Amino acid sequence: MAENNCFRIFKNGFMLQFSFNFVKLTPMTDNDSAQEDELLALGSIFDEGIVTIDQTAKEKNSLRSGCLTISPDIPNPPLKLICKYLKQSAETISENSENHITENVSYLPPICLRFILPQNYPSSGPPQYTLTSIWLDRLRLSLIANKLDSVWEEHQGQEILYTWVQIIKEDVLEFLNLDSEVSIRQADFIENSSAENLDQRVMQDIGRFSDILPAIQDYDNARQKEVFENTPFPCDICFSEKYGKNCVKFKGCGHIYCDSCLKSYFDVHIKDGNMKSLVCPEPGCESQALPFQIKNLVSEEDFKRYESILLQTTLDTMSDVMYCPRKFCQSPVLIEEDETMGMCAVCHYSFCTYCKLAYHGVEPCKLKLKKLTVICEQYQNGDDSIRKELEGKYGAKVLRETMENIESERWVAANSKPCPDCGAAIEKQSGCNKMTCYKCKCYFCWLCVHRLSKANPYTHFNTFNSKCYNKLFDGVDVDEEFMDVMYW
Incomplete structure (x- = not known):
């Protein structure tokens, strides 16, 4: 605050007037210093993602404010999470009108505490705050608010933000009786959304109840990935220790190997065409590598080969898939149950699923299996008149394709044996x-x-x-x- 003071001096018949501005300097109060020290301590103790301080408050000479984003600790992860949805046809809210979805999670989304520090804090007044969460209803948030208020009453005159953080982080699940199982009911969110006896400082921070479970799952997956990437693991192949961001974890068994070892492992099997061998290297373990894990390690060319062979192997084991009889096509064709016609989607050829010839409707197959060899031998060894007669009866193209198939089957029968497990030649x-x-x-x-x-x-x-x-x-x-x- 500035004061204007004027002095008049008379000298040699002249009046000299001097004007001075005095500024009263008010030292920083004890509250102001305590607030500054508390925020500096919180910023040094917790990560930046947990403590967010409004830096513009000091520039605008306004009250200090910020946000504490606190994820509750789960004592023995994973924690059982049950979401109870109301049935669409339910007219009244009851246990019998709910559908249950159960998940296991290792991390829960944070509870956000936004605060403003008044000038009389911490000497006499508490921080002003609001609580928001995407998975807790307003009744449970109100219970947390009451708990924070009671703690302040016990520690009035002391900095309280760190204590509040510890309560939400370490004690809130036990305080709400959620330490062994978290039950989230849509009925509670409806009943507690506008109740009059709820604390007005709390708010449920999500639009629809159906969005809660996906939000929890996304947060849990993101946190598990973050923890995995920043944790060192030993590789059982090269016996070196590397961070998870440079490793692959097999989903089925949880075994972990480094990227460089698995890349060599995948390259060898893809080159040999052993798609079913892309499993966990642990002896006796059969957990399959996921396609995105393979894609992240091998070259683009090898991954295309992997996809092609994997598709071919999968189609070969499907009983409702046949291949187009046209040799220039050979595209896979899906055959519906009890159907005798196949339609190739690539070359649009319609064929009989029994004789592999052009589809002939309800008529019996023109070439019976027992007569195939005899007819083809007559066509191959006969004169022009016999060939012309057979071509008119069965078709020249059909006879040529049948002869090629017979020769192929003869060669396979003479030079191969069937696998006793899957029957492959x-x-x-x-x-x-x-x-x-x-x-x-x-x-x-x-x-x-x-x-x-x-x-x-x-x-x-x-x-x-x-x-x-x-x-x-x-x-x-x-x-x-x-x-x-x-x-x-």
Whole structure:
């Protein structure tokens, strides 16, 4: 505050007038200093995301204010969370008219405490505040507000914000009897939304009840990811320790390996076409790697190969999927149950699901299986008149395609054997008589087509009573040096 003082001096018959402005300097009060120290302490103790101070208050010479974003601690995670929705047809609110959805969460969204520090705080007056939450109804928030007020009454004259933070963070679940199970009822949100006896400083901070569970799940997933990325884990492959942001965690089993080791692991199996082998490297574990985990590690070219082979393998195991009979197409076709017609969506060819020829409606298949070989041999060995007659009866294109299919089936029958597990045709080009199915990875004996033990497939050839005893290399053309090494 400035005061204007004027002095008049008479000298040598002249009047000299001087004017001075005196400013009264008021020192910072004890309350002001305590508030400043408390906010500085909160900012140094907690992360920036928890404590937010309004920095413009000092510039505008207004009251200090800010926000405390406090996520309650869960003593023994995960915590059981039950959301109880009212049925659409329910006319009255009752337990019998609710649908329950149960989830397990490790982190709950924060409770926001927005505060303003009055000039008489902390000497005589408490902070002014509001409480908001997306998962607590107004009744529970009012109970928390009453608890904070009672704590202030006990500690009046002392800085209270840190104590309030600790209460919300460590004690609020036990105080609300939610430490073992959190039950959120839509009926409570409806009944407590406008009750007169509720604290006017509390507010439920979400528009629709149906948005509460997704909001909790999103927050829980984000926090779990954040904690995982900033925690070091040992890799059981290279035995080095790396942070979670440089690791992959398998969803089914929870085993963790570093990115560099898994990249090499994925690259080898994708190159070999073993899509079913992209599982957790832990011995005996069969948790599949998720597509996005594979995509984040391998090259774009390898991921396209992975998708292509995975799709092909999946289609081969589906009983309601066939391939278009046209060799230039071979696109997968979905066949409806009890239907005898297939329609290719790519080349628009309609075919019979039995004979794979052009669809012929209710008429029987023109070429019976027993006559296929005879007719094709007549067509192949006959003169022009016989060929012309057969072409007129069955169609030249049908006969040519049938001959190609028969030759293909003959070659497969002569050069392959069926897998005893999935029936896939397996060709043996080289190596010993212990075979591995390319489709289902089943081990079997090439000589007797017997399924072998997955743990030790060579027991079949080492057992004295086995009919394939000592025949691991039977029929294999190997040099003497290789045999000596193998027997050794």
